[in-house]
Every structure is written in C-alpha cells, then in structure tokens.
Amino acid sequence: MANDWKERLGVVFSTNPDFEYENEQEETQETLPPQQQKLRVSLDKRNRKGKAVTLITGFVGTEDDLKSLGKMLKTKCGVGGSAKEGEILIQGDFREQVMKLLQQEGYKPKRSGG
Structure with missing residues (x-):
C-alpha cells in the first residue's frame, strides 16, 4: 500500500463532501505575432541605484516566448538582463x-519616456 501523503501537500482540509481540489494552473496566454x-x-533609472536599464514593455504572450526574446536581445547587445x-x-x-x-525580428517597437 503506497503512502500518498505527498500528493496531498498543499491541500487544505475541507468538511464539504462535494469539495473538489483544483490545481493552480495559470491560463496560458497565446503569443501574438510580432506585427501585432x-x-x-524606454530608459529606466528608477530604483536601480542610478544605473540605467533599457526596458521593453507591452509583450503579450507566454513566459517562454518572452524569455527567448529577452535572451536574443541580451545576447546581441552583449549584456545581462x-x-x-x-x-x-x-x-x-x-x-x-x-x-x-x-x-529586424518583425516587431514594431515605439520609443517611450527617457
């Protein structure tokens, strides 16, 4: 007989006989094509000890697509982020x-602030 206590971690006890435990899954957002x-x-210096950073906002899509775009930009610029x-x-x-x-990647970026 297997001990299944690990499967119940994070479950709060409920006295409701109809209780259905729901796993927390964030809705996956579709990544818009670059043209959309x-x-x-923008340039941001706030809360960064005077250091300037280039900030790209407004990306609509999955976290993986955001990270791959960020990785490409960091690599091409030769810096961290x-x-x-x-x-x-x-x-x-x-x-x-x-x-x-x-x-070059097909996006239509706009400059804002800074």
Whole structure:
C-alpha cells in the first residue's frame, strides 16, 4: 500500500463532501505575432541605484516566448538582463540597438519616456 501523503501537500482540509481540489494552473496566454505586438522601449533609472536599464514593455504572450526574446536581445547587445512579467530588462542604455533588433525580428517597437 503506497503512502500518498505527498500528493496531498498543499491541500487544505475541507468538511464539504462535494469539495473538489483544483490545481493552480495559470491560463496560458497565446503569443501574438510580432506585427501585432505593441512593444515600448524606454530608459529606466528608477530604483536601480542610478544605473540605467533599457526596458521593453507591452509583450503579450507566454513566459517562454518572452524569455527567448529577452535572451536574443541580451545576447546581441552583449549584456545581462532579465525577462519576466511581460517586461524585458537590458542592462545599460541600448535603446537604439534594441529598436533595430526588434524591427529586424518583425516587431514594431515605439520609443517611450527617457
């Protein structure tokens, strides 16, 4: 007889006999094609100890697609950064280079702020 206590981790006890446990699964969002993306490229210095970062916002799609676009931009610019929650952060001021790279990939980026 297998002990299934590990399968019940995270389940709160319920006295409701009709209780159905739902696994938390975030809805997967369809990634829009590059032409339909409304990306904004800006320079951000807030809350970064005076360091400037290039911020790309407005990405609509899956986290994996966001990360792959972020990885491509970081690699081409030769710097670090991150990609999460619909934003790509590139360390340093690479607005012009990022705009050109996004256009080459079929996106229609707009400059905003900074």
